[in-house]
Amino acid sequence: MKLGLALGYWGAGPPPGTVEKVDAAEDLGFDSMWTAEAYGSDAFTPLSWLGSRTTRMRxxxxxxxxxxxxxTATAMAAMTLDHLSGGRMVLGIGASGPQVVEGWYGQPYPRPLARTREYVRVLRDTIAREKVGSDGPHYPIPYPGGTGLGKPLRSTLHPYRTDLPILLAAEGPKNVALAAEIADGWQPLFYAPRHDAHYRESLDAGFAARGGRPDGFEVVCMVQVVVDDVVEAAADRIRPFLALYIGGMGAKGANFHYEVFARMGYDDECARIQELYLGGDKDAAAKAVPTSMVEQVALIGPKAKIAEELPVFRDSLVTTMVVDGSPEQLRTVRELVDG
Known part of the structure; x- marks a missing residue:
C-alpha cells in the first residue's frame, strides 16, 4: 500500500505549514500528493505551485x-501540468453534488452518470490529441446553434503521454461501477474496509462491463490517522469533520456522504447528526458522531492500536492511503505503515 499526502482545499487562505508537509512527504518516500476544490481554492494552482518543489511524487x-x-479545459490543464512535472500528473475528477453544482457553478446537475461518461470520453479524445467532437447532450462540440463557424479542433499541445491516468471520485453504487468501467482508478471518500462488500460488487459489475479489470487500476483513499493515547480524544478531532459532511455537505434527502454511513448501519445516527447540524447546532452534531463510526473510516488511538488495525486497510481495496498531518505525524504514519 502506497502513501499519499492530502492537501485538500483551503479555508480562509493558504494553510500554514503546507510547504513543510510537502517537503517531508517527498523526503519520506510518499508516492503522491493530492489537492481538492469545492467552492474556494482551486485544485490545479496549488498542485502546480507546490508540485514544483518535488521531483518524484505524483x-x-x-x-x-x-x-x-x-x-477540454480540464484536459488542457492536466496535459500542461503533466509536461511541467515530467509525466507525474494524475487527474481525479468528480461530479460533486447539486448544492455546489447548481449553487456555485451555475450548472445543471441532473444525470450525473451520463454527464460523467460523456466528460471522460471528451477528456480521453483531447489527451489522445484527436480532433475533438461530441454529439452528446451535455458537452456538445462544436457548440450547436451558435454562429455555425465552430469546427472540431485538435490540441496544439502534444501530450507528454496519451495514457495520463483519469480517476473517478464516487460514493454511490452506480458511480463506483462507472469508475471501474471507464476510469483508471476510483477515489472513495469515507471508505470502511469492514463494510466494503457493496463496493466490491459495484467494481466487479463495472469491470465486467469493461471486459475485465485493467492492469494498474488504483483505489486512492483519504484515511485520517490520529495518534493519541486517549482514543476518545483522537475521535474528537475527527467528529466535526464527519458531522460537517453527514450533516451539511448536501441537502436533506440528497446527501451522498450521509448515505455512505447509512449503508454501514448508522442510519439513525446520521438522521440525528443531520437534524442537529441543519438546525444550527454544529457542536451537538459533532458530539452525536459515535466513536465506532469514526473507527470505521479512520485510524485513531495509541500507536499500538493503529498498528493492529492497519492490516485491515492494507488488505482492503485501497492501493494508496492518503493522509494529512505535520511532518512529525507523517513520519509516524510512514513508520507505522512500514511496520
Whole structure:
C-alpha cells in the first residue's frame, strides 16, 4: 500500500505549514500528493505551485469538479501540468453534488452518470490529441446553434503521454461501477474496509462491463490517522469533520456522504447528526458522531492500536492511503505503515 499526502482545499487562505508537509512527504518516500476544490481554492494552482518543489511524487487532484470546467479545459490543464512535472500528473475528477453544482457553478446537475461518461470520453479524445467532437447532450462540440463557424479542433499541445491516468471520485453504487468501467482508478471518500462488500460488487459489475479489470487500476483513499493515547480524544478531532459532511455537505434527502454511513448501519445516527447540524447546532452534531463510526473510516488511538488495525486497510481495496498531518505525524504514519 502506497502513501499519499492530502492537501485538500483551503479555508480562509493558504494553510500554514503546507510547504513543510510537502517537503517531508517527498523526503519520506510518499508516492503522491493530492489537492481538492469545492467552492474556494482551486485544485490545479496549488498542485502546480507546490508540485514544483518535488521531483518524484505524483501530482494528483482529489478532485477536480467537472462543472467547474469544460472537459477540454480540464484536459488542457492536466496535459500542461503533466509536461511541467515530467509525466507525474494524475487527474481525479468528480461530479460533486447539486448544492455546489447548481449553487456555485451555475450548472445543471441532473444525470450525473451520463454527464460523467460523456466528460471522460471528451477528456480521453483531447489527451489522445484527436480532433475533438461530441454529439452528446451535455458537452456538445462544436457548440450547436451558435454562429455555425465552430469546427472540431485538435490540441496544439502534444501530450507528454496519451495514457495520463483519469480517476473517478464516487460514493454511490452506480458511480463506483462507472469508475471501474471507464476510469483508471476510483477515489472513495469515507471508505470502511469492514463494510466494503457493496463496493466490491459495484467494481466487479463495472469491470465486467469493461471486459475485465485493467492492469494498474488504483483505489486512492483519504484515511485520517490520529495518534493519541486517549482514543476518545483522537475521535474528537475527527467528529466535526464527519458531522460537517453527514450533516451539511448536501441537502436533506440528497446527501451522498450521509448515505455512505447509512449503508454501514448508522442510519439513525446520521438522521440525528443531520437534524442537529441543519438546525444550527454544529457542536451537538459533532458530539452525536459515535466513536465506532469514526473507527470505521479512520485510524485513531495509541500507536499500538493503529498498528493492529492497519492490516485491515492494507488488505482492503485501497492501493494508496492518503493522509494529512505535520511532518512529525507523517513520519509516524510512514513508520507505522512500514511496520
Amino acid at each position: 501530482l494528483g487532484t482529489s478532485v477536480v469538479q467537472m462543472s467547474a470546467r469544460t472537459p
